[in-house]
Amino acid sequence: MALKIVKGSIDRMFDKNLQDLVRGIRNHKDDEAKYISTCIDEIKQELKQDNIAVKANAVCKLTYLQMLGYDVSWAAFNIVEVMSSSKFTYKRIGYLAASQCFHEGTDVIMLTTNQIRKDLSSPNQYDTGVALTGLSCFVTPDLARDLANDIMTLMSHTKPYIRKKAVLIMYKVFLKYPESLRPAFPRLKEKLEDPDPGVQSAAVNVICELARRNPKNYLSLAPLFFKLMTSSTNNWVLIKIIKLFGALTPLEPRLGKKLIEPLTNLIHSTSAMSLLYECVNTVIAVLISLSSGMPNHSASIQLCVQKLRILIEDSDQNLKYLGLLAMSKILKTHPKSVQSHKDLILQCLDDKDESIRLRALDLLYGMVSKKNLMEIVKKLMLHVDKAEGTTYRDELLTKIIDICSQSNFQYITNFEWYISILVELTRLEGTRHGHLIASQMLDVAIRVKAIRGFAVAQMATLLDNAHLLTGNTQRNGICEVLYAAAWICGEFSEHLEDPMQTLEAMLRPKVATLPGHIQAVYVQNAAKLFATVLRKHDGETESQAAQETSQLLIDRLPLFVQSANLEVQERASCILQLVKYIQKLQQKNVEVAEEVTALFAGELNPVAPKAQKKVPIPEGLDLDAWINEPPSESESEDEKPKAVFAKEEPKHSRSRHTEVDEKELARRREVRKQEQANNPFYIKASPSSQKVYDAPGVEHIPVVQIDLSVPLKVPGMPMSDQYLKLEVERRQKEKAERKKKEKKKKREKRGKERKADSGPESEEDITPAHQVDIVTEEMPENALPSDDDDKDPNDPHKALDIDLDKPLADSEKLPVRTHRPEALKSPAEDRDSESVPQETKKKSGKEKKKDKEKDRKRSKEEKKKKKKHKEVEEELLESQPEEAVQSEETKEAAAPPTSTSAEEVTAPSSAAAAVDTSSAAAPESEPDEPKDTEPEDTKSSKHKKKKQKKEKEEKEKKKKKRHHHHHQHHSDAGGEDSVQNGTVEEEEPLPPMSNYSLLAENSYIKMMKEDADQVYDIQGNHQDESKVVVSVIFENKSDSFLKSMEFNVLDSLNSKLQRPEGAGAHDSLTVPFQLPPGVSNEARFVFSVQSIIMPQKLKGTLTFIVKSDESSTHEKLDFKLHFTCTSYLITTPCYSDAYAKLLESGDLKGSSLRLEGINMPFHHLLARICFHHHFSVVERIDSCASMYSRSIQGHHVCLLVKTSDQTVSIDAKCDEPSLLGNVLDEIKQTFSKC
């Protein structure tokens, strides 16, 4: 009995599952629709049942039907029911259905919020996973807002499976709810360094998507990505990062400089084609961004082009395609390097694959020169003849025109040739681009005065043979060329040999079958021709010819007067009456030619396409103001909005016209546009409107096929090939002449110098066939500067253009349901939320730094001004006690920087040098002392002081040339969260803006060292050996040439300069460049460090030869390289739970430190530790904070910092006691200078 029930219910449940449905549909091929409709009825029945299994089965079937194109949105509620089943099996079916058919307009989505939240926090990871997957497909702004916080919590889930999904979905949340980006970003950034590669990859993915749209906001992440790039082995991640760098380099060329080397290495080493290709692509992007400043990258370009050639030559069509694609990017900036592969590219034009042919066509655009244009176009014309599909042929046609007309016909030397090419192109049947050819004809004929005679003759032939074009081409646009032909013949009719014949051709009855707008041009220009004929026969009394012409017009024009096209009819009847009148006068033997010609007198000048748009609006003219009193309301009763207004504000009706609101204006503009669009007499943008010719029904006109397989040769038409031959001959002749001349010259020089042959013909050598006078296009006077900002206002990514470096404000939190425990906050949030509310004005040092950075970027001019000012300040600094300087600077802050006189600007360089030497020789007293006694002043004074420090630094660098002014602030910006890089204690804690510090200098040369983010470890090879890269900038301060620079360091047991193989332990390294006067360059030296637990000091010497005009001397400069323990620490974010675990583990040994008499605000103190010693704040409660950092060899360093009164106590733990001791000493030293 029980079994029967079970069997029954199972039967009922699964009476038709998905497989049965599919089978059924396959068995009902003939009446599929009918079968499916019965199935849908069954499904509806099933959905009514209470059994969730039955419902799920029904929903599953619906998902299948949805794929077949059936709208299943009516079952949305049932889908939600299935989604909320407690069983994973059904839940999954429900979410799948939802992800396939829910969208923002689905109203039941709002019912799902709580269900999804429940699933997200389910103990079963797959429930959570399924919910995340589903949500990623149908997230709405509401869902995003309500669930953002839950998802953010999941980003630190214990299971990597959930973490990676949560990270990915954040991108969708950002898109729908942009406000969530800033609060969630710190955690997203952390995930870039997640231990699980999948999560890391997801984070990279999301940030790349974000950065692609708004790259400038993500520049600060560049160092982090750089590190990932050099450490990751996952090709997917690498590809994404490398693509991202491609987007970032245009904004920051210095980043590109750093990228070239690792990318080149990857290109050489990787076996994955996908990675190789992306590397090449990014190198290209780098080269493009550098192309202005750095000329010496020909090696990289060569490498890229060479690799691409390999791709293009590959038999794999995919690689060939991509190779061509990338080649076209190089083309823009380095056309020369691509041009050398012309053979290969032309070969690709013959490829059987259309995608590849199209790509090759793109490349042709940049490969033409005056020399090869004709040859290339000839080849393309051959392809036009062979091309099978119209799309490809049309593409060829547009490309030919593009190539020829590019940069104002720059490469055309012979316009007769070009005109004949255009005429040949008219043979194409079925092309859509007739108007393109037409506009080219017009353009050339109008702008190249010298060609008019020839053009007119050609056009006349074209008109004469119009039947060949129009015969079977009613449907296509090729007859558009007749528009141009007729106009050119009419306008420049003085060049016509036989105007009478052309006139006759233009008035043939067949013309009446042409589209209306062309007929109109015919009629109008027939009148112009008429005038020409009259003038020709001017003076001859009783001219037979003139009267015949009039008669011809009178005979033929009535055909056009009957035209259905208004324009044609109007013009024809007007001209007909005119001619009739003239005929009368002629019969009375009255001279009329002059008057008739006067009708069409005057030269037409070409007008730039944007000229109209650029006419400036005269001052005081308000285009939206009423000219007359506004019409009374009753005038347009049929317009609803006005009626509404009348009701709403009847009293304001008078004053309204003066203060119309934006909306109203927009509406009026819309209405006006509408009116203009409907007004046939309103002159619209395009003169050759397609409207008339698109008349319905035209397509159905039966078309007579004419067999044109024999190349059409219009009688009397010169072929372009002919010109090609002529051109070649002409050039040879010219060349020969030139040679002769040269020889003459040589003879004149009596063969003193034997010159090499003139070599390959250069571009400039080719002179145009005839003097080409390209008339420039007219622009209105005082035209406005370009106004082309065509960004899509609907782009969802626009909302995500958010500055991520700004500190979070208190209000910027993800909405959290209040009765839930607040989610773990990321460290960044913690810090901000506590510092911000106290006093929003007070910003921590780091933030200020960032602000300042922004200031810096804001405008160069401003900066320069400031700099001048600073220079002045600098002098004050030297002569006055520090307090005074500060007050001085505060003043500066109060008043905007005023322009300084010229004398002040040119600060005596000797004084400047003095500063530098002093700062190099002995550590100056720390100028960074904040005045905490005046809290309200704190902000500005601290701010000032940073500036002051920076000034000093800048000053050092500035010298004569101010080379490094910009130098590092970018990669520094990368250090955002307190990655302030390895400062060398001796030389003062570095100012925030630069991590270059002076190493040593004398009167010839200055060495500056950059450290920190260059410090990295190679954990894979030796557990206990790390490599440190030190970048040193050498600047030549003298007026002499510096060469043979050799860099040497006395190795210690622990730290060794890495020398090339085979070199002795004491050999010096040659610096790979020479320095002309005033120039600086950067070299890198690698050191291997055994142990990092002790600070290191290395003595070194730089020797070089100073070469001036008369003498050369050997000089040397000693320096000391200082590696502090702090400089081995890397700022590493740490989560409070991980931190707690670390402390609990008991592996760490403790030590502590007490600092007395510290009177600075606590957050300043923390900022300083973060800043100078590379720590990050894990958590902060009142006056107590925990901080974390990690050494390059993986030592954990934890600090607990407490403050009370003026005493700061630091309890520290680390797995390496001596490292800890040294770090604490260095911290102490930092604060002892306060």
Added chain:
Amino acid sequence: MIKAILIFNNHGKPRLIRFYQYFAEDMQQQIIRETFHLVSKRDDNVCNFLEGGSLIGGSDYKLIYRHYATLYFVFCVDSSESELGILDLIQVFVETLDKCFENVCELDLIFHMDKVHYILQEVVMGGMVLETNMNEIVAQVELQNRMEKSEVRTFLNSFL
């Protein structure tokens, strides 16, 4: 970003469609038809990239496809994806199907569209690549299947 994933056979019959941007059903069908039209007329020895599907995307988007026996796997992606990377991804996806179905053929896709979706969900999520490691994908799919089986078993046990 991946905008859509389409699988259809040599006759243009859809076997799986997955749009990561909303299109109404009739539009979806039109896109499938157009894509099929574009893809099917290409020889097997031409390149696997196609530009100019006018219905999805526009100039920034590309169709990247692979043809396996009777099935076309078409991904519509924008320029942030690596072309060769996506080709590899299609390969990974197909190999995963092959592992999960044991010698996959068109019939498996026809009768188990839902399962194919579940596998795809482990590879691509919301238009972004989630996982490219085949073993990881197969492991997650199998764990979920096992969970489903255990649920069915407990369900049946409840009747007995």
